[in-house]
Amino acid sequence: MLSDIEIAVNAQMKPIAEIAAGLGMSGDDIELYGRYKAKISESFIDRSKSAPNGKLILVTAINPTPAGEGKTTVSVGLSQAMAKIGKKCVLALREPSLGPVFGIKGGAAGGGYSQAVPMEDINLHFTGDMHAITSANNLLCAMLDNHIQQGNALRIDGRRIMLDRCLDMNDRALRNVVIGLGGKVNGVPREDHFRITVASEVMAILCLSSDLADLKRRLGNILVAYNMDGDPVYARDLNAQGAMTALLRDALKPNLVQTLENTPVLIHGGPFANIAHGCNSLRATQLALKLGDYVVTEAGFGADLGAEKFLDIKCRLGGLSPDCTVIVATIRALKYNGGCAKDKLKEEDTQALRNGLCNLRTHIENIQDFGIPVVVAINRFETDTEAETEIIRSFCDEMGVKVSLTEVFAKGGEGGTDLARKVVSTIEEKPADLRFTYDLDSPVREKITAIARKIYRADGVIFTPQAEKAIAEAERLGFTHTPVCMAKTQYSLSDDASKLGAPRGFDITVRDVRINAGAGFLVAYTGDIMIMPGLPKLPSAEKIDCDENGVITGLF
Numbered sequence: 001m002l003s004d005i006e007i008a009v010n011a012q013m014k015p016i017a018e019i020a021a022g023l024g025m026s027g028d029d030i031e032l033y034g035r036y037k038a039k040i041s042e043s044f045i046d047r048s049k050s051a052p053n054g055k056l057i058l059v060t061a062i063n064p065t066p067a068g069e070g071k072t073t074v075s076v077g078l079s080q081a082m083a084k085i086g087k088k089c090v091l092a093l094r095e096p097s098l099g100p101v102f103g104i105k106g107g108a109a110g111g112g113y114s115q116a117v118p119m120e121d122i123n124l125h126f127t128g129d130m131h132a133i134t135s136a137n138n139l140l141c142a143m144l145d146n147h148i149q150q151g152n153a154l155r156i157d158g159r160r161i162m163l164d165r166c167l168d169m170n171d172r173a174l175r176n177v178v179i180g181l182g183g184k185v186n187g188v189p190r191e192d193h194f195r196i197t198v199a200s201e202v203m204a205i206l207c208l209s210s211d212l213a214d215l216k217r218r219l220g221n222i223l224v225a226y227n228m229d230g231d232p233v234y235a236r237d238l239n240a241q242g243a244m245t246a247l248l249r250d251a252l253k254p255n256l257v258q259t260l261e262n263t264p265v266l267i268h269g270g271p272f273a274n275i276a277h278g279c280n281s282l283r284a285t286q287l288a289l290k291l292g293d294y295v296v297t298e299a300g301f302g303a304d305l306g307a308e309k310f311l312d313i314k315c316r317l318g319g320l321s322p323d324c325t326v327i328v329a330t331i332r333a334l335k336y337n338g339g340c341a342k343d344k345l346k347e348e349d350t351q352a353l354r355n356g357l358c359n360l361r362t363h364i365e366n367i368q369d370f371g372i373p374v375v376v377a378i379n380r381f382e383t384d385t386e387a388e389t390e391i392i393r394s395f396c397d398e399m400g401v402k403v404s405l406t407e408v409f410a411k412g413g414e415g416g417t418d419l420a421r422k423v424v425s426t427i428e429e430k431p432a433d434l435r436f437t438y439d440l441d442s443p444v445r446e447k448i449t450a451i452a453r454k455i456y457r458a459d460g461v462i463f464t465p466q467a468e469k470a471i472a473e474a475e476r477l478g479f480t481h482t483p484v485c486m487a488k489t490q491y492s493l494s495d496d497a498s499k500l501g502a503p504r505g506f507d508i509t510v511r512d513v514r515i516n517a518g519a520g521f522l523v524a525y526t527g528d529i530m531i532m533p534g535l536p537k538l539p540s541a542e543k544i545d546c547d548e549n550g551v552i553t554g555l556f
Contacts, residue, residue: 004111005555008119011260019258023090023291030256033127036118039253040266040287042211051290054090055427058322058372059298060307062329062359063337063491063500065345066104069330070111070379070409074416075298077114077408078326078377078423080261081416082294087424090292091116091263094280094300095130095255095270096123097198099170099533102541107555112409114416116257116265120552129206130168130197130270132251136219136244137166137202141192143240144224145180148188154233158190160226162514164531168197172534195531199275204485204519206248207269207281208317215252216245218518232477234517254284261413264291273300274490275531277309277521282318294424301490303327303363304455311370312437312451313483313521321434323427325372326419329360331384331392337500346383353388357395358502362493364399366455370437373430375422376403402426440481444471444513447484448524452508456493462509467524470513474522483521487529495527 002010016038020030029044059075075091082089093116096108107123109116116122125131141163148156167174174194180187197203201222209215220236227233235241254268266288269281278300279285288295299306307325315321331353332345338356340349360376367374376396378389389405396403402422407415438450445463452458463471474480491497494506514523525531535541544554 003556004107004115005119005553007113007260008115008117009551011117013117013258014262016256016258019262019264020256023264031253036257037121037127038256039127039250040256042253045283045287048287048290053289054291054293054295055323056285056289056320057294057296057324057326057423058307058310059296059326059328060303060310060363060367061301061327062333062363063302063304063493065333065336065342066491069328069333071298071328072108073111073114073409074326074328074377074379074406075296076110076116076259077406077413077416078419079263079265079296080114080259080413081408081420082296083261083263084413084417085420085424087420088293089263090288090295091259091265092280092285092288092295092297093265093267094298095126095267097196097270097272098124098130098168099196099198101555102535102544103170103533103539104536110259111556113260113412114408115260116267117260118257120555122257122267123555126267127255129251129255129268132247133200133202133206134166134168134197136247137197137200139244139247140222140224140235140238140240141165143238145187147238154237155227155229156225156233157228158188161190161224162226163222163224164193164195164200166195166197166200166202170196170533170535172532175530175532193532196272196533198270198272199531201516201519202244202248203269203271204277204516204521206251207271207277207279208314208519209252210283212245212249212252215248216241218520219244220518222518223515252283254281254287273306273309275487275529277313277485278306279310279314282314285320286318303366304493305486305488305490307367308437308451308455309485311372311434313485315434316436316440316483317520321432322372323432324375324423325367326375326377326423327360327363327367328377328379330379330381331388332381334360339500348385348388350387350391353391356501357391359493359500360395361399362457362502364401369435369454371433371435373426373432374401375419375426376401377419378403378405379409380405380407438484440483444474444480444484444522448486448510451484451486456508457502457504458494458506458508460507462507464509464511466512467510474513474515477515479515479517479522485516485521485523486526487523487531488526489529495529
């Protein structure tokens, strides 16, 4: 059996100019990054705005096992399947982060015969967007520290700096650092922190900006610190937004690639869903809706994270509304949520499966409460048994939702045609009516509590003194009428990764709330969630190699 990267390097890719031409673009409308990657020009984006929108399909999932359950693979496979049944489809995905590529998860461009390609480029440096975001974020940090070093005219309080440096790599040693050591010429010593790039506010800003002018405005609104009087200091006070925009000028343009079956893919932006808002860029999604009759997009991790943020943040800020939501599940993940041990997941266990269905039930009910029709996609593994699949079918019948056993990993688009047809028929039969979890005008505490109770099924929320203080500060500065982005473990509906299935009788603990003024939302940190992950004991990086001919192996 071929590995993901072996399948990818043997793919019959079309020149990206040919893919672009199929979407109505000329050579002047794209900026080539080699033969198989391109950025889409601002002029084409502007011209496309008058076109009608296609139908939007959101792909989300149940709470995953640590290995992931193939949500991106299903997204890619569904887009290929839509083409197989004669639909003009465009796929819109996030850019992978180097952190999980070299950490526990491996690549994030799909798998098997449902991949976006060139897979190794997408998973590594791609078109440089991640580097541009990292550089823009760290330029702002450097300008802040330089301002303090050069006399501190803004009277910045070094104890109340709200900005973190970032790096697109899992590196726990950088979570808490001390900078400015070594004498006067090396800066003013202070405690500092790193977060992974995909959790930086600059990443969120890029993904929510409508154009360059909006990008610059949002960058200028980043809250960087407080002065000695307790007043906020923004990036615009450091005159940093212009240079940051210059670094991000090209990164703001969506990237065009293709699937193994030559379906067009816009891959742009990559915030994590457990510690950020978890969606690809608003620009890419909006453009895809102008280019395709159907658009498949995904939101990170389970529906309690990515889908909730897609709907309550991205859709609210960008005027989007999905026509259908696909919830991806695997029998092994449901058994895991039902108490089956990790080393027993390949064995038939109908009782554990039944126990774990409560997790799928909760996610289905949540999406239905948003007013969006649901189709369940079971990402099929060869170890699944007929008895187990029959339990899934019966359960979905009881829930009144269509279910499809997909085999897109092994068969590509052909393995997802049943799913594609069921998605199309669901869109035709059940019009969506998007409703949000909370009212934007509600107090911050009420918005957080609404998410905890309605989405996670928590009894309530415990706000630490630090969180209470931060909420009061946000309200003092006028950030009351903004969405809330919850930072929470992806492995559980609760804030405790060990509570599987559909836990009840728990509270969510909010330990802090940060103002992302440029992005336009507040971030609530729950439990022990980390914004700079660490590498596992055996990182994927140990398996990745490059030979003397430049051939990369070990990516999956």
